[in-house]
Amino acid sequence: xxxxxxxxxxxxxxxxxxxxxxxxxxxxxxxxxxxxxxxxxxxxxxxxxxxxxxxxxxxxxxxxxxxxxxxxxxxxxxxxxxxxxxxxxxxxxxxxxxxxxxxxxxxxxxxxxxxxxxxxxxxxxxxxxxxxxxxxxxxxxxxxxxxxxxxxxxxxxxxxxxxxxxxxxxxxxxxxxxxxxxxxxxxxxxxxxxxxxxxxxxxxxxxxxxxxxxxxxxxxxxxxxxxxxxxxxxxxxxxxxxxxxxxxxxxxxxxxxxxxxxxxxxxxxxxxxxxxxxxxxxxxxxxxxxxxxxxxxxxxxxxxxxxxxxxxxxxxxxxxxxxxxxxxxxxxxxxxxxx
Amino acid sequence: xxxxxxxxxxxxxxxxxxxxxxxxxxxxxxxxxxxxxxxxxxxxxxxxxxxxxxxxxxxxxxxxxxxxxxxxxxxxxxxxxxxxxxxxxxxxxxxxxxxxxxxxxxxxxxxxxxxxxxxxxxxxxxxxxxxxxxxxxxxxxxxxxxxxxxxxxxxxxxxxxxxxxxxxxxxxxxxxxxxxxxxxxxxxxxxxxxxxxxxxxxxxxxxxxxxxxxxxxxxxxxxxxxxxxxxxxxxxxxxxxxxxxxxxxxxxxxxxxxxxxxxxxxxxxxxxxxxxxxxxxxxxxxxxxxxxxxxxxxxxxxxxxxxxxxxxxxxxxxxxxxxxxxxx
Numbered sequence: 001x002x003x004x005x006x007x008x009x010x011x012x013x014x015x016x017x018x019x020x021x022x023x024x025x026x027x028x029x030x031x032x033x034x035x036x037x038x039x040x041x042x043x044x045x046x047x048x049x050x051x052x053x054x055x056x057x058x059x060x061x062x063x064x065x066x067x068x069x070x071x072x073x074x075x076x077x078x079x080x081x082x083x084x085x086x087x088x089x090x091x092x093x094x095x096x097x098x099x100x101x102x103x104x105x106x107x108x109x110x111x112x113x114x115x116x117x118x119x120x121x122x123x124x125x126x127x128x129x130x131x132x133x134x135x136x137x138x139x140x141x142x143x144x145x146x147x148x149x150x151x152x153x154x155x156x157x158x159x160x161x162x163x164x165x166x167x168x169x170x171x172x173x174x175x176x177x178x179x180x181x182x183x184x185x186x187x188x189x190x191x192x193x194x195x196x197x198x199x200x201x202x203x204x205x206x207x208x209x210x211x212x213x214x215x216x217x218x219x220x221x222x223x224x225x226x227x228x229x230x231x232x233x234x235x236x237x238x239x240x241x242x243x244x245x246x247x248x249x250x251x252x253x254x255x256x257x258x259x260x261x262x263x264x265x266x267x268x269x270x271x272x273x274x275x276x277x278x279x280x281x282x283x284x285x286x287x288x289x290x291x292x293x294x295x296x297x298x299x300x301x302x303x304x305x306x307x308x309x310x311x312x313x314x315x316x317x318x319x320x321x322x323x324x325x326x327x328x329x330x331x332x333x334x335x336x337x338x339x
Numbered sequence: 340x341x342x343x344x345x346x347x348x349x350x351x352x353x354x355x356x357x358x359x360x361x362x363x364x365x366x367x368x369x370x371x372x373x374x375x376x377x378x379x380x381x382x383x384x385x386x387x388x389x390x391x392x393x394x395x396x397x398x399x400x401x402x403x404x405x406x407x408x409x410x411x412x413x414x415x416x417x418x419x420x421x422x423x424x425x426x427x428x429x430x431x432x433x434x435x436x437x438x439x440x441x442x443x444x445x446x447x448x449x450x451x452x453x454x455x456x457x458x459x460x461x462x463x464x465x466x467x468x469x470x471x472x473x474x475x476x477x478x479x480x481x482x483x484x485x486x487x488x489x490x491x492x493x494x495x496x497x498x499x500x501x502x503x504x505x506x507x508x509x510x511x512x513x514x515x516x517x518x519x520x521x522x523x524x525x526x527x528x529x530x531x532x533x534x535x536x537x538x539x540x541x542x543x544x545x546x547x548x549x550x551x552x553x554x555x556x557x558x559x560x561x562x563x564x565x566x567x568x569x570x571x572x573x574x575x576x577x578x579x580x581x582x583x584x585x586x587x588x589x590x591x592x593x594x595x596x597x598x599x600x601x602x603x604x605x606x607x608x609x610x611x612x613x614x615x616x617x618x619x620x621x622x623x624x625x626x627x628x629x630x631x632x633x634x635x636x637x638x639x640x641x642x643x644x645x646x647x648x649x650x651x652x653x654x655x656x657x658x659x660x661x662x663x664x665x666x667x
Binding site for chain 2: 050
């Protein structure tokens with residue numbers, strides 16, 4: 001009897017535990033639950049914690065409450081200015097009205113599928129309305145270059161906020177409210193020319209750079225020639241000044257010499273001439289000179305006729321012979337003119 | 340009992356924080372150490388590595404970090420990540436690294452999700468932790484779009500050289516802002532640009548050519564300036580030298596002339612006292628000097644003729660200009 005009662009109690013406890021286990025469920029943070037009754041959704045549970053349902057009648061379906069990712073695959077499309085680009089966008093979304101979502105979409109995987117369809121077409125629509133530059137840039141801020149030569153004057157202008165606008169337009173172009181979903185953010189992940197165009201872009205970049213390199217080369221020559229020309233000019237100036245100054249100084253010196261000597265020698269030109277002739281003789285005749293003296297010369301005449309005096313002795317007529325070197329013509333005394 | 344006891348004790352590593360959920364509800368965040376919890380199935384604990392700095396690489400992949408880090412060869416996907424349009428519609432290759440850390444483990448776990456849920460996955464250090472893989476994926480997406488947006492609003496030059504630091508700084512701010520908007524619970528520690536280069540080797544060569552030309556220009560200009568610097572001062576020195584010489588000349592000739600003039604005037608003064616005698620004396624003195632100096636002397640008388648031809652023979656050379664007779 002006792003064991004029977006014990007067995008019955010145990011039985012009831014086990015059944016109670018099973019029922020409890022079947023009716024209790026845990027909602028974890030970041031999750032939400034839709035409770036269905038005979039397949040029809042009747043309640044959504046947002047609060048994390050321990051919750052209960054009526055076993056067998058009700059069922060709990062878990063849904064994400066967190067932000068969910070969506071990543072599109074790269075799509076080839078054309079911009080307003082007929083540029084072919086590959087564009088890759090990502091989005092973040094969440095389940096905003098779980099009841100609606102559960103009825104219309106059911107689960108997250110199918111939610112992704114809806115985004116695939118809607119976001120891709122929205123991207124196409126928006127990109128077709130914009131020029132490439134609007135998809136690439138987000139402002140009309142001046143582009144900064146390392147060298148002035150590269151600064152392009154006529155760069156394409158961006159309409160509005162460019163890429164930011166494009167992203168917003170895509171975001172607003174996707175209406176998910178009927179699915180109980182909310183699109184939180186759309187961002188352009190990658191945008192690039194299609195492969196066939198890229199090669200020509202590379203070519204353009206190369207030719208542009210080479211053009212600049214050539215410019216530097218010729219600028220180098222220009223600068224060099226300018227410097228060397230300037231240098232030559234300055235050298236000529238310096239040398240000219242040098243010649244001028246030196247010639248002036250020497251000329252002045254010579255002029256002063258002329259002035260001084262003229263003043264002094266002018267007092268007795270004859271005496272000066274006499275002294276100079278004697279001096280000249282002394283310097284002209286040296287030990288290599290052969291003298292041929294006539295006995296008629298003054299020197300000897302003075303010996304022959306000691307009594308006779310001449311008021312002005314006349315210089316001896318001399319034949320001067322260089323010896324032993326090259327024969328020279330008989331020197332001619334330079335005419336001494338009075339200053 | 341043992342099993343219950345075992346499941347009540349848990350350890351949180353030094354680099355981690357534990358997020359305690361009671362029936363799925365967040366009740367506490369505990370620091371590292373040994374802790375007690377309610378046994379399963381009441382409490383569960385997620386351990387989140389909040390201290391650990393994690394890196395995400397864009398456009399390249401480190402295959403083996405170490406003293407000499409090896410990098411995996413770039414895949415097609417790496418290249419697709421790195422190649423981006425610049426604001427002047429050129430293409431650039433940008434590789435970068437984003438380092439982040441979990442700042443709020445609760446947000447980290449429960450705000451950003453994926454359909455895959457929360458993974459328990461093996462970390463590089465060998466420990467197992469609860470990591471929300473949706474967060475790194477989100478950081479990845481945000482980083483790519485932010486970096487492209489910034490590069491898309493810059494010139495190729497800015498991306499390759501001058502703007503690198505600024506780009507990284509702005510990227511860090513924008514990535515952080517976007518992630519905070521998602522309540523991802525992470526802190527972007529740093530964004531660092533790695534290689535930034537033109538898109539292909541040949542384009543790179545063209546860029547190098549510009550650098551070469553720029554350096555060559557500098558070199559040529561410097562050489563020209565060098566030549567100038569070596570010539571101008573030398574010329575100035577030469578100028579000073581020549582002028583100084585001229586001045587020296589002036590000084591010298593003036594002194595000499597003054598001397599000569601004074602000597603002459605002195606002589607003249609004496610000469611004028613007795614002109615004839617002085618004149619004769621001077622003449623004779625000069626002759627004396629000359630005759631004593633001269634190498635050989637031939638004295639001929641007017642009556643003696645025929646000496647000159649002999650002299651010619653004696654010399655062996657003709658004596659041009661020698662005329663017979665020596666009369667004045």
